[in-house]
Amino acid sequence: MRVDGNRYRYLGWTRRILPYIEQEPLWRQIEQAFATDPHPDNFYGHPAHLPILATVIRVYVCPSDPRVQQAVTMGNYQYAFTSYLGVIGQDHLNPDGTLFSDLQLCFGDIRDGLNNTILVGERPPSFDFRFGWWYRGWGQNKTGSAEMILGVRELNALGMRYPCPPGPYHFRADQLDNPCHMFHFWSLHSGGANFTAADGSVRFLPYTAEAYLPALASRAGAEPWSWPD
Template sequence: MFQRYQNRNGFTLVELLVVIAIIGVLVGLLLPAVQAAREAARRMSCSNNFKQIGLAIHNYHAAYDNMPLQGTGTYNYAGALYDTPNASPGGGGNSYNRLSFLVGITPFIEQQALWQQISNPYVTTGGLVWQAMGPLPTTTVAVLSANPYDPWITDVAGYRCPSDPGKGLPSLGRTNYAACWGDANHATRDAESYVNQAGISDATHVSYVQAASRGAFVYRKKMAFRDILDGLSNTIMCGEIMTDLGDNDIRSTPASAGGRTAAQWDVGGLLRCRGGIDPARPQFWSPTQSITASIEDRRGSKWMAANALYSAFFTMLPPNSETCHHGNYHEEYLASISSRHQGGAHVLMGDGAVKFITDSIEAGNVNSAQVTIHNYLPPGSGSPFGLWGSLGTRGSSETLQGDF
């Protein structure tokens, strides 16, 4: 007697469900690893962008024997308004010496075509002419829409971190890389700002600026590697910043600390905005906190502008801290580095090395007064902001202790 066997050509329902469950578990296990790998790749790309900027700064220095200026351009050319073109060959408007160092290095990051547009008179579609070096970089989108100046609305890929999703209006051309202005925010002014029409200098305020200008970059002043007395490898030259997404993030949306008073530099002045953080969502401002009204005035929103908000930072509060202003929101800023990476942000050292600074870096006494004149910490003092502050100063002779 023969036994007959019947061949099965498929799975049973139970077997199919088991296979689907196993695949689901594997996908669940692998997806975080894939996402982490993608962020690691974006972070590496961000670091490479920074290395190219560092190389561009060194090449600029080799060509001109100084670093690119953070605060350059034209000033009051033929009495023309800052944001008004005209029909003459010389052009109208002027940049008020507020162009960032990122403008100067465009020829050194393979953006020669963009540099040619900027460094020559620019004819708009309506036949009007912007003078060489363009209009005031903080000119509004509305004005530039009526009188287009394409360089100021151009996104430069090398100035963007792939991890930052910020894109488009109301910002113009965005940047994720900024100049280091040291550990005292009186450095956001320059000596020229305190000279009146008769040519007489306000010596008191000039002395404030000189004492506070302790970073690798000094606003509207030529700086060279020889000025970095602490050593290029011990001094931060540039840092990473995030751009704003319109979500009241404390790192990219500037809050107001009230009027321009001495409390800005006195003990506890750095923390005057901290009470406006939403306790339930500490990465965002409270709905009642006063913030800058113009939606164009946001962190990293204009790569061509040298103002503190757009392309500079200070080493007072540690990375990914709040952004705060004290009256003049274009200049008197408290702004650190920040990023969309987890746990910190990149910095570019003076020797071209790129390092990742964690949020937990030793930052000294954040309640301290700043180094300036006016009965606060005297000029030449070591940074009160710990290792973080010491890295931001170029010639204070601090001994760096700690890892970063």
């Protein structure tokens, strides 16, 4: 995936795959919104973006999270979310994975093997709904981190805005009211979370497999390992 930084500002992989999940009309609506947007750096300045920002894509939200089954109103706007974030790799400063800002990869670049490399994992939107928008978002340092992509050893680059440890964060169970849960993969399922590999297969990884995630997240680390039970 490559983000068109100049043409489609602050969009992620969730927009790219819309034509492949039977959302071609929404893809066209997004293209039209950007084509008529005089200030694409301003998320809220152009009315054509607002209905898209509020559109819930059912395949992007976990059925176990009742908070995200409909758009959430904050201030004058409504937002829809994603429960599934692309895997940057280790963290947004060390993007050795498969999905990160301004990226252009082909299958051959994933030298660890498509089945051996995780592409997407679960993480509920942040407790305050400021992070986890599916359509557009800056994320940390305008990289998309904690928005629609995340590292398996992610760092907190938000400082005093979120009084959480600097990290690195690890795959573990958490609670929706914890403001720091946004910095690591986890789910509302018991015992672990679902991850999609680059070959399209989906596996449920238990939290006891946490030590495997750095090897799973890298696309060309040549780490010797096998899928954990």
